[in-house]
Amino acid sequence: MPSLFAKALVYVSCLALFIVATAEAVDAFGRPMLYASGPSLDMLQFKRDLTIGIVWMALSVGMASYGFFIRRRPALHASIVVLGFSLLYAGLRSFAYEPIGNFALFLNYRVFTLVLLLAGTAGHIFLWKRFQTDVPRGGNMLTILSLVIVALLFIFLTSETFDGFENHLIDLTGDVFELLSFKRILTLALVWTTYSVAVTWYGLTRKHKLITYAGIGIMALGFVTGLLRSTWYSPLDYFFPILNYRFLTLCLLTIGAVVLLLLWRKFSRDSRLGTNLTSALGLLIVALMFVLFTSETIDYYEHQIVPIEVKLLDAWNSDLNVLANSLRNQQQLTLSGVWLVYSIVLMIVGIWRRRRNIRMVAIGLFGLTILKIFIYDLSFLETLYRIFSFMGLGVILLGVSYLYQRYKSIILEDEQKEAAEVNEATAV
Known part of the structure; x- marks a missing residue:
C-alpha cells in the first residue's frame, strides 16, 4: 500500500509540475498578446506555441533525470508522456512559420526551438544509454529516440526549405511566382534525397535497421517528388535546353541514387533486402534518366509550339x-x-x-x-x-x-x- 501511495504521489507531482509549467509559459505571452495585433499577434502566438514545446521538453528531461537517479519508475513514465506531448505539439507547429513576412532563413525562433528539442532528445538518449540496464526494453526506447532525432532533422530541413521560398513568393505573381514554386518542389526533392543518403549511411554503419528503413522512406519521398514534378517544366517561357534547374535536379538525384546504391553494396548485411534494394535503385536510375531525356525533348519543342498556339487562339492563320x-x-x-x-x-x-x-x-x-x-x-x-x-x-x-x-x-x-x-x- 505505501508503495502504491508513493507511485501515486509521484504521478500527481509530475502532473502538477506539468500544469504549472504550461500555465506559466502561456501567461508569459498573455499580456503582450493583449496589446498586439496583425503580424505581431501572429508572431507572439507562434512563439508561445513553440515555447510551450520547449518547456515541456525541459520538464521531460528533468523528470527522466529524477526517475533514473532516484529510481522512481513513475517519473520515467511521466517523462515519456511529456516528451511525446512536446514533440508532437512543437514539431507539428513548426511546419508553418507565422507570419511568413518575418521569416529569416536559419535565424528564426523555429530553428532555435528545433535545436533545443534536438538537445533535449539527445539528453534523453544520454540518460537511457547510461541507465539502459536498469530499465526493461531500454534498447527499444533508444531506437525510438534515434528516430525522433531523424524526424526533427527532417522537419527542420523541410520547413526551412519550404518557407525559404514562401518568403519570396508572397510578393510575386505570374511567371516568376510559377517558376519559384516549380523550383521549390524540386529543391525539396534534392534536400530529401541528400538527407536520405546521410540517414541511410548512419543506419547501415551503426546497424540500426529502423533508421535505415527511415532513410529508405525519405529516399522514396525525394525521388517520387522529383520524378513527378520533373515531367513538365513550369513556366515554359523560362525553359532553356539542358541549362535549366530541372536538368540539374535530375542529374543530382541520379548521383544521389548512385551513392545510395554504392552504400547498400558496401554496408548492407541483409542479402535479400540488399539485393532487392540495389535492383530497385538500378531501375530508379533508369527511370530518372528516362524522365530527363523525355521531358527535355518534349519541352524543347513545347517551348516553340505553345507561343504559336497562343497566337492561333487570338487569330487563325x-x-x-x-x-x-x-x-x-x-x-x-x-x-x-x-x-x-x-x-x-x-x-x-x-x-x-x-x-x-x-x-x-x-x-x-x-x-x-x-x-x-x-x-x-x-x-x-x-x-x-x-x-x-x-x-x-x-x-x-x-x-x-x-x-x-x-x-x-x-x-x-x-x-x-x-x-x-x-x-x-x-x-x-
Whole structure:
C-alpha cells in the first residue's frame, strides 16, 4: 500500500509540475498578446506555441533525470508522456512559420526551438544509454529516440526549405511566382534525397535497421517528388535546353541514387533486402534518366509550339497552323529516336553490368518505341518518306531479331546464374 501511495504521489507531482509549467509559459505571452495585433499577434502566438514545446521538453528531461537517479519508475513514465506531448505539439507547429513576412532563413525562433528539442532528445538518449540496464526494453526506447532525432532533422530541413521560398513568393505573381514554386518542389526533392543518403549511411554503419528503413522512406519521398514534378517544366517561357534547374535536379538525384546504391553494396548485411534494394535503385536510375531525356525533348519543342498556339487562339492563320503541326510531328519523331537510342544503351549496360532487369526494361522500351512509330509517327509522313521509314524500320527489326537470336541466352540469363559465373571466374 505505501508503495502504491508513493507511485501515486509521484504521478500527481509530475502532473502538477506539468500544469504549472504550461500555465506559466502561456501567461508569459498573455499580456503582450493583449496589446498586439496583425503580424505581431501572429508572431507572439507562434512563439508561445513553440515555447510551450520547449518547456515541456525541459520538464521531460528533468523528470527522466529524477526517475533514473532516484529510481522512481513513475517519473520515467511521466517523462515519456511529456516528451511525446512536446514533440508532437512543437514539431507539428513548426511546419508553418507565422507570419511568413518575418521569416529569416536559419535565424528564426523555429530553428532555435528545433535545436533545443534536438538537445533535449539527445539528453534523453544520454540518460537511457547510461541507465539502459536498469530499465526493461531500454534498447527499444533508444531506437525510438534515434528516430525522433531523424524526424526533427527532417522537419527542420523541410520547413526551412519550404518557407525559404514562401518568403519570396508572397510578393510575386505570374511567371516568376510559377517558376519559384516549380523550383521549390524540386529543391525539396534534392534536400530529401541528400538527407536520405546521410540517414541511410548512419543506419547501415551503426546497424540500426529502423533508421535505415527511415532513410529508405525519405529516399522514396525525394525521388517520387522529383520524378513527378520533373515531367513538365513550369513556366515554359523560362525553359532553356539542358541549362535549366530541372536538368540539374535530375542529374543530382541520379548521383544521389548512385551513392545510395554504392552504400547498400558496401554496408548492407541483409542479402535479400540488399539485393532487392540495389535492383530497385538500378531501375530508379533508369527511370530518372528516362524522365530527363523525355521531358527535355518534349519541352524543347513545347517551348516553340505553345507561343504559336497562343497566337492561333487570338487569330487563325493557316501558315502558323502548318508550322505548329510540323513542330508537333518533329517532336514525336525526335522523342521516338531518343527512346530508341536510350533502349539500345540500356541493353548494352544491362549486358555489361549483368543486370537482367535492365535488359528487360530495354526490351520493353524498344518494343513500345517501335509500336509508337508504327501506330502514330508514320501516320503523318508523306508517302515517299513513309516508304523509306518502313524500309529503315524493317532493317532495324531484322538486325535486332538477329542479335536477339544469337545472344538470347545472355539477354535472358538469370541474375543469380550470372553472379555465380562471376564468382567462379573470380575464384579462378
